[in-house]
Amino acid sequence: MDILIPLGTGSKWKDNELRYCLRGLEMYCQDLGSVIISGEKPDWVQNIVHVPCKDAHSPTLSIWNKTLAGSKETDDFLFCNDDYFFLKPFLASEYPNYYTDVTGNSPYKRILRRTVKLCEQSGLTTLNYDVHKPMIFNSAKFQETYEYFSWHLPIDQGLVMKSCYGNLQNVGGEFCNDLKLFNGCEIPDVDMFSISDEFLDRSFKNFCEVRWQLKSKYEK
Numbered sequence: 202m203d204i205l206i207p208l209g210t211g212s213k214w215k216d217n218e219l220r221y222c223l224r225g226l227e228m229y230c231q232d233l234g235s236v237i238i239s240g241e242k243p244d245w246v247q248n249i250v251h252v253p254c255k256d257a258h259s260p261t262l263s264i265w266n267k268t269l270a271g272s273k274e275t276d277d278f279l280f281c282n283d284d285y286f287f288l289k290p291f292l293a294s295e296y297p298n299y300y301t302d303v304t305g306n307s308p309y310k311r312i313l314r315r316t317v318k319l320c321e322q323s324g325l326t327t328l329n330y331d332v333h334k335p336m337i338f339n340s341a342k343f344q345e346t347y348e349y350f351s352w353h354l355p356i357d358q359g360l361v362m363k364s365c366y367g368n369l370q371n372v373g374g375e376f377c378n379d380l381k382l383f384n385g386c387e388i389p390d391v392d393m394f395s396i397s398d399e400f401l402d403r404s405f406k407n408f409c410e411v412r413w414q415l416k417s418k419y420e421k
Contacts, residue, residue, distance in 0.1 A: 202292075205272065206237070208241045209240055209241060220417075220420065222287070223420070228287070232294050238250070239251075239271030240254050248418050250274050252267075259359050260358075268280065268343065272343050276339070277337065277340065279336070279337055280338050282395065284396050285335060288391065288392060296336070298374030299332045299376075299377045300374050301329050312358050316361045317364065319353065326367075328364065328367060330368070331361045332377060333379055334393070334395075335393075336366075346366045382394055382397065
């Protein structure tokens with residue numbers, strides 16, 4: 202299955218997050234197809250499908266636009282962020298849909314609650330699919346989702362993408378406790394994890410250098 206990664210200019214580690222994400226994908230994704238990077242393309246990247254796409258006025262709209270642009274290069278894809286680090290073998294085509302609860306009052310969670318409220322008003326399910334895990338998308342259904350919510354996307358900070366897709370397309374799934382590592386956390390025994398910028402300390406960088414030592418075919 203193809204992998205789609207939206208990429209912006211906000212890396213705090215010179216895009217090494219992407220480097221180790223790609224190494225993990227090559228090591229552990231057992232049905233890896235093409236890798237599509239939509240947005241920016243670091244100079245060291247090769248052997249991928251690159252779809253140029255500029256950032257929009259908000260991070261949420263940027264992700265929508267980059268995913269829309271990249272989706273036109275494939276039929277089905279596993280959506281990943283560049284800071285997804287893979288630790289165990291998996292099949293992208295069988296990756297589960299995950300959802301979690303809606304807690305907290307950060308700016309991001311307020312966008313999430315706005316998204317869930319709009320889904321409720323539209324008669325859709327109201328699950329929070331915006332967990333820090335990959336998610337399978339069908340390109341035609343994603344383009345339908347983009348059109349369905351398009352009027353709301355440029356307003357203020359917009360809507361979160363995976364919850365819009367999951368609820369409109371009624372993909373179902375299983376509940377999980379969301380996992381994103383912050384400063385002071387230890388790396389747990391999981392299939393993959395995501396990180397905050399605060400987690401980018403010397404200890405984690407050393408971990409990456411040891412855990413994913415070999416260059417992938419996506420690196421010059």
